[in-house]
Amino acid sequence: MAEEKQKESENREFEFHKHVERSAWESFTRALHNPDTGQYLGRTPKSWAQILFFYLIFYIVLSALFAGCMFVFYTTIDCKIPKRQQTDGLIGDNPGMAIRPVSNIEVEGNFIYFNGKNESQANTWIKRLNEFMEPYIAPVPGNNSIHCSFYRRPIGNEICKVDVNIFGDCSPKDLYGYRSASPCIYLKLNKIYGWEPVTYLLPAEGMPNDLKERIISLPQLNRTQVWVSCNGLTAQDKDFIQGFEYFPRGFPSYFFPYKNGDNYLSPLVAVKIIYPKANVLIGIECRAWAKNIRYHGGTLDRVGSIQFYFQRDYFNVPIQ
Secondary structure, eight states: OHHHHHHHHHHHHHHHHOOOOOOHHHHHHHHHEETTTTEETTBOHHHHHHHHHHHHHHHHHHHHHHHHHHHHHHHTOOSSSOSSOGGGSSSOSSOOEEEESOOSSGGGOSEEEEETTOHHHHHHHHHHHHHHHHHHHSOOSSSOEEOOBTTBOOOTTOEEOOOGGGGGGGSGGGGGGTTSSSOEEEEEEOOOBTOOOOOOSSOOTTOOHHHHHHHHHSOSGGGOEEEEEEEESSHHHHHTOOEEEEESSEEEGGGOSBOOOTTOOOOOEEEEEESOOTTSOEEEEEEEEOTTOOOBOSSSSOBSEEEEEEEEEOOSSOOO
C-alpha cells in the first residue's frame, strides 16, 4: 500500500514538471491571459485592482503635496515685482548696455560688417533693425502709453512712448543709414526693476568735450538724462572715424524707474557713425554716464559700456 502511494506521488511530480511544447503564438496569448490561473499579464484581476488603487491614491497625494507647495510659493511672490531687487538680486544695480543690430551668428558677436556694393548684405542689417524696431513702430495696445517730457512724467501705471521721429538720419524711413556712408547703431540700457539714474547736471571729469558742451547748453531740468558717448577703442580707431551723431544724446530720466508696466519699451539712443574709414576693422566703445553707473572698460569685466566692431567696405556712391 505504501509503495503504491509513493509511485502515485512520483507520477504526479513527473506530470507537474513535464514540459509542455507550445507555439510562439500560444505562448504569447497565454502571457496575455492564462486560463489555468486566471491571470492577465501576470496578475489576477484582484491584484491589478489593488495595485491600480494604490497608485491612484499615491499620485493623488503627490499631486496634492505639489499643489500645496506651489500655492505657498506663489503667495510669497509677486508676478510684477521681483522679490530680490538690485543689490539683493543676481542682476545687481548697475545696468549694462546693449546694441542693435547684432549678428544672429553667435561666434560673430558684436561685429557689424557689410559691403556697400552688395545690396543684400546691407539689407541683412536693415532687416534685423526692422525686426527690433517693430514694437516701437507698431501701435501699442492699451491706453496707458503717454507722450512724456521733462515736464510731464508718467503717473501710476502710465508708461512713456518712444517717439521714433527723434532718430533723425537713423530712422527706419532712412534705412538706418545702411544705404549711405554713415550707418547707425541703436543703444539701450538693460532693464533693472526700480533703478533710477542719479544724473550729471554738470559736466564730469572724463566726459568728451562735445558732451560737456551739450550738457551746459540745456536747461537744468533737461539735463536729467543718462548721457551717452562713443569713441574708438584705440588711438588708431579714433582716427578712422570722423565723429558720432546722437539721436537723442541720452536716455531721459522720465523713462525710469522701470516698474514692469504693461507695454513698456526701453528708451533708445541712435548713434550715427560719421564716415568711418572703409576697408578697415574699427573697434568702438559706447559708454553710459550717470553717477550711479559704474564704468570699467575692457572685454571680460566690462561694466557700464558696450564694445563692438564695425567694417564697411568701400563703395563710390550710395546704393539707390
